[in-house]
Amino acid sequence: MKKTTLILGLFLYLSGSVLAHPGDHRIKHKIDSIISLMTVEEKVKLLHAQSKFSSAGVPRLGIPELWMSDGPHGVRGEINWDDWGYAGWTNDSITAFPALTALAATFDPNVAYEYGVAIGEEARYRKKDVLLGPGVNIYRTPMNGRNFEYMGEDPLLASVMSVPYIRGVQEQGVAACIKHYALNNQEKWRGHINVQLSDRALREIYLPAFEAAVKQGNIWSVMGSYNQYNGQWCCHNEKLLNDILKKEWQFDGAVITDWGAVHSTEEAVNNGLDIEMGTWTNGLTASESFAYDKYFLANPYLEGLKAGTYDEETLDEKVSRILLLMFRTSLNPHKPLGNINSKAHQQVARKVAQESIVLLKNQNDFFPINAGAHLKIAVIGENATKMMTIGGGSSELKAKYEISPLQGIQERFKNATVEYGLGYASGPSAYGRVIDSPLDQDSLRTAAVELAKKADVVLYIGGLNKNHHQDCEGEDRLSYGLPFNQDQLLEEILAVNANTGVILLSGNAVELPWLKKVPALMQAWYLGSEAGYAIADVLAGDVNPSGKMPFSWPKKLEDNGAHYFGELSYPGDSVNVVYKEDILVGYRWHDTKKIEPEFAFGHGLSYTSFELKDFRLISPKTLSEKEVIELSCIVKNTGNCSGAEVVQLYIGKKGSTVLREIKGLKSFEKVQLKAGEQQEIVLKVNASDLAYYNEKQQDWEVEKGKYYLYLGNASNAISFKSIITIQ
Known part of the structure; x- marks a missing residue:
């Protein structure tokens, strides 16, 4: 009894520093102390669902349940314990925020932060520990039924807009859960389709927003996707989860499945998964009287542990991640109380909608x-x-x-x-x-x-x-x-x-x-x-x-890169889908193949007019890959009413030794100006951000030589060009 009381006290004491890195010796010591008091059965209970949207705690040690909710545009109505029906609560109506495609269209990281704060407050009020969002899967084809939940076709735009959203949510003591990691770019056959693509396309197009969420947003949880990548299910994919997410990016949070996306106990144990949700099956076909114990990370894992098939060290590593997630959320005594349907939230929803x-x-x-x-x-x-x-x-x-x-x-x-x-x-x-x-x-x-x-x-x-x-x-x-x-x-x-x-x-x-x-x-x-x-x-x-458009709008479907190469490129043959357009997604495809879109990425008109002028390259024209590229310009509102313009900087390399897009978005800034007003803006890009992923070396490389800078207000509306040299 004394040990239990002591541990609960340690939880409450420790939670005051929840944002500390898990490498902090105090946090690691306390988590290790708690794990040492747990039985194997109690540890395994933390790894899988106990209801549609919760996983179990350990009441004996004061460890609470972990509660999750669908997002990412608002906190979903309360779902029944054992089925997908709504519970019929009268106090779970919320503010609905614009879809994330709309948020991306604002090109405004400041409103993304306000959005995150507001939705985080609503989740906190509803006593949710994990909000299942944002979604950042790349807009590869306009046929994807779930594109409205994502942030467009460009990896930089998705990265820049998702990071403040994540920070806003997590400041409320709620874990954001970025999804769906990775390559869930279509709904058709999503439950089994195997995605084949180059390492360059994976790294340069489809992973950057997830990497930014980890390295810049310090995200606390990541959701795997339903599909396969290179023949292995993404929710227990050795390369995606262990090699890239946890080892390379040093992600310290918990990996959560998409609901029902686990297929193997052995792979789930060994390939980086931490929490299994939604399987509702014994691994074959049928539900059981208490199916949660039949999950792949439930009794099958427990039996394997007792038989010596699996080591307890791997189990403890999963439990430590889940406990850290709890310290950051449910066990943080300093987390806000949250609020719901406030005037402030309604104003945020309206502001985002207006700007989008x-x-x-x-x-x-x-x-x-x-x-x-x-x-x-x-x-x-x-x-x-x-x-x-x-x-x-x-x-x-x-x-x-x-x-x-x-x-x-x-x-x-x-x-x-x-x-x-x-x-x-x-x-x-x-x-x-x-x-x-x-x-x-x-x-x-x-x-x-x-x-x-x-x-x-x-x-x-x-x-x-x-x-x-x-x-x-x-x-x-x-x-x-x-x-x-x-x-x-x-x-x-x-x-x-x-x-x-x-x-x-x-x-x-x-x-x-x-x-x-x-x-x-x-x-x-x-x-x-x-x-x-x-x-x-x-x-x-x-x-x-x-x-501004967060994706390119093709005149006809065949003008889209995913559709140009026929059915194997989209939607696949029901077994495999091959990303034959490679890195040339969206405007990269239209630019490189000289296919005019109906509306270009970054396009958006105004009731006023703007002029971009007085361009100036601040940084040297020749610089090393460790330096920063800086340029400035004056943005002037030349019309009769106030308005906002988004200045966009694209950079490309001609004469490359590898396939390169004509230009890629590297920086942008939204500027609010009254009629007649002008403002100087400075855009900065790390020269190292011009790297491509070298597949032979399995690492990033900045090619030496000339790079072309394009400044404008859409991918096809360039006002200024310049050349720099990386030596």
Whole structure:
């Protein structure tokens, strides 16, 4: 009894310094002391689930349960203990934040930090120890049903935006859990597909955001992915987990499976996994009366330990990581209490949504629309009223409220006559299956066209939704075009009223056969609780749009690098998928192959205009790989209203001895300026960041020679070029 009391006291004493490195001798000593008091059975209990979203503690020693929740856009509603049904709580409604694709489109690390703080506070209030996010899988193809949860196609953008998110969450005493490590770039066949790619593509494109999370964000947990890499499951992959994550990057936290992603006790034990969640099987086919003890890291592991198949040293290493995770979260007496649905959180959600909206086209200044004018506005499209916080798979949310685009427009444009036409109907949302709408689509389309005829302005609000086979976990999209005959509907609307602006809600690019006919187009993502207000803010000009595309938007699907090489490159042959485009993902592909996109990475218009001028290379033109490249420029708002511009620095090497992209994003900065105001900015890049991954040496190498600097406001809009030499 005295030992138990002593250990509990040590937990509470120790937790005051939870952010210390685990190498701190006090932490290591105390963890070792606790482990020495545990039985083998108690240790194994820590390694696997006891419910859908919790793992067991050790009550005898005061070790608590570990509670997790789906993210990454909000804390998911409470799930039943043993099944995926909702528990029916009345106090688990939360603020829904914009999807991470929208966050990436802000190109603003400061709002990423605010986002992380707010969602971390909500998780802390809900007594969650681990928030399952952010997601940083690279946008490889617009067909991936889960792209809306991720941060675009560029590894630097995903890195820069995820690190402050992680810091914000973890400052609240909640562990962020970056996912899905690694190469979960499609939902189709995700449960078994084997990804084959070069080491260069792995290191240069698909791993940098995870590495930044570990080295810069000090992330406390990492979630493995369902798929295989080089013939081994990612949740117990020797190279990914042991060699790269834990040894090379020195990750000190816990590796958690995706739910049900373990396939082998032996590999799970030896290849770096720490916590197994969601298997719900005896390893074959059937559930048991208490399936949690049948997990691969449960009784099978315990039996192997007792038989001497596995050594206890490996077990203790896993337990020490889990205890450190607890010191940082549940056992930290200084963690904040958290709060939920506060005005501050709602303001963050609205701010992120405002900054994320991308103005793709704005012919003859169609937007903004005069909110004081007595106009007849026809709002057409199911997405003007459809709830987007529900559906989509594990990221679905139980939001306290969700302002629809129609409601936002009606409240902001009070002097206008706003009428609504559904136009099309998708049917009810159902995860894992498609349900057709019982409404007559022809009648809906006819009524919408009649409404458009009488309007001064038509606002078409369509796109995708979070139904199965769209932006949804579990399966990919079936077509690059808009679903539910929206293209036909738009053509008929444009035939009777050319004064039509289009607002698309989606997490993916779509085909735009009618683009030349519409004067204006906005990409508005899935924007959470404040969606309608944020959209109306931008439509009315109360907020100047400043979002930039976090991925390239191909004119047709075959223009995308993953689709250019045929089915083996995407979606694969059901056994393997081969990343034949290699490092040339997104704009790297379009640039190098000279394939013009519909909209380029980094593209985004404004209601004002900007000039980039007075470029100056501060650093020497010749420098070593240990030095820093610095350049400055003046950004001037040359228009009539305040706005924000994102200055983007790309660097490339011509004449390389290996395949290189024309240019890659190496730095960016978002600048807020009043009308007529100008500001000097300085962008810095470590010359070592120009390295490529040398596959022969299995290490990074900076090639000597000339490098080309490109400064602009989109990957295809370069205002300044310069040359430096690395010697």
